[in-house]
Amino acid sequence: MQSDLDSGTILRAVDDAAGYVAKICFKTGPPRLSGVELEWTVHDAAVPERPVDPARLRTALGPHAPSTLDPDIPAAPLPHSxxxxxEPGGQVELSTAPRRSLGELHETTTSEFAHLTDLLGAAGLVLGDTGIDPHRPPTPVVDTPRYRAMRCAFDRLGAAGRTMMYSTAGLQVCLDAGESTEFADRWAVAHAVGPPLLATFATARRHAGRDTxxxxxxxxxxxxxxxxxxxPAWSPASESTDPVQAWVRYALAAPLLCVRRDGEDWSVPPGITFTDWLAGALPGPPTTDDLDYHLSTLFPPVRPRGYLEIRYLDAQPGAEWIAPVGVLAALVGDDRTRDAVRSACEPVGGRWAEAARHGLRDPLLARAAGTLLDLALRSLDRTGLPPATREEITRIVARRLAAARKGPR
Structure with a gap:
């Protein structure tokens, strides 16, 4: 199921939309590239509870301020591209250019992180070091038609949407899907290791001044x-399902979050899926550009974007982001250990809620995490990271496991 449709083509049939999704979301080949997206809450250095307004952020970021803050001037890239x-709550996100080695990714991202913290520091701002704002309740900072439509859609389902939009910060790891003979296995492993790694690297316990x-x-x-x-678009029960078919079904059955149009109102009636739009549920047929945009509003723990965008990790303190990135690269990328990885994950398949609630206090997750981390640390020498960085990752992992055994503070 593939498609030769180009950008901007009008879609009239489900098969055409399905073929387009299959073409753009899973691109196979030798796994060479990796990248990260680092997101942080932003705080006043002296009074972290104080709101940070968009004008202050725009001034601090200077030429790198995105269009959501300064629509009149194109944003300049950071020194390493x-x-x-x-984000809508004022969270700042650094998206790296893809790199051909994890060592190069670490080096360039460390440099850009330092550049970003210097810019913010000059304005009296600091980056948070946890996955959720520990000081402030959810408060909007950036307002756009997309964000207003998101808020409208999520408000129908409760308060969690505003918490996600305005208070959370994550770490996203981007890895190539891999060769056609292995990408289904890499897709499955990226999901399977999710609950124990989420539990290991959880940093988001305190929110708005309280223990959650x-x-x-x-x-x-x-x-x-x-x-x-x-x-998730994958579960242990869907082990034998073709990833492409599974993602196509997921994407076309998901309700529309918003539809771009002239004016400020991008909201849509609840429950209309992309398949419904193809069948005439909204005025005018969708295009492939509309489908691209719809895909950007889907937020599973692992999202295929031509590569695997792994989205389930909390933001990490300072430079510690390299630890979960190195662990994930070792577990997903080493075909010699993937069978052992999947075996270790079998007892904790699908335990996303338990991982979020209990972290490594859950005995099954703690046991699986211990096995996975041991496998990962023994495979780090095949990730392209230099010895000093591998030793740093080992220290961070050991500290996380020790802290988990002591329980929450």
């Missing part, structure tokens, strides 16, 4: 918004 975006009782209140917020766009 990374880009900056600002969740190891990852960030992931809890994601789980409580629209499951048709946030649930």
């Amino acid at each position: 990374g880009t900056v975006s600002v 009782g969740w190891a990852s209140a960030r992931m809890a917020a994601w789980q409580f918004i629209d499951p048709a766009r946030t649930r």
Whole structure:
């Protein structure tokens, strides 16, 4: 199921839409590239509870300010070609350019992180180091037609949508899908390791000045918004399902979050899926550009975008982002250990809610995480990371496991 449709082509049949999704979302080949998207809450250095307004962020980011803050001037890339975006709650996100080695990714991202913190620091701002704002309740900072439509759609389902939009910060790891003979296995492993790695690297317990009782209140917020766009597209029960077919069904059955149009109102009536739009549920047929945009409003733990965008990790303190990135690269990328990885994950398949609630206090998750981390650390020498970075990752992992055994503070 493939498609030769170009950008901007009008879609009139489900088969054409399905073929287009299959073409753009799973691109196979030798796994060479990796990247990260690092997101942080932003705080006043002296009074972290104080709101940070968009004008202050725009001034701090200067030429790198995105169009959501400064629509009149194109944003300049960071020194190593990374880009900056600002999320609806004022969270700042650094998206790296793809790199051919994990060592190069670490080096260039470390440099751009330093550049970004210097810019913000000069304006009296600091980046948070957890996956959810520990100080402030959910508060809008950036307002666009997309964000207003999101808020409208999520408000129908409760308060979790606003928490997700305005208070959460994540770490996204981007890895090539791999060769046609292995991408289904890499897809499955990227999902299978999710619950134990979410539990291991959870940082989002305190929110708005209180202990939430969740190891990852960030992931809890994601789980409580629209499951048709946030649930995993893979589960142990779907092991034998072709990933392409599974993602096509997921994408076309998901309700529309918004539809771009002239004016400020991009909202849509609840429950209309992309398949419904193809059948005439909205005025005018959709195009392939509309389908591209719809895909950008789907937020499963692993999202195929031509590569695998792994989305289930909390933001990490400072430079510690390299630890989960190195672990994931070792587990997903080493074909010599993937069978052992999947075996270790079998007892915790689908335990996303338990991972978010209990972290490594869940005995099954703790046991699986211990096995996975041991496998990952023994495979780090095949990731292209230099010895000093591998030793740093080992120290971070050991500290996380020790802290988990002591329980929440």
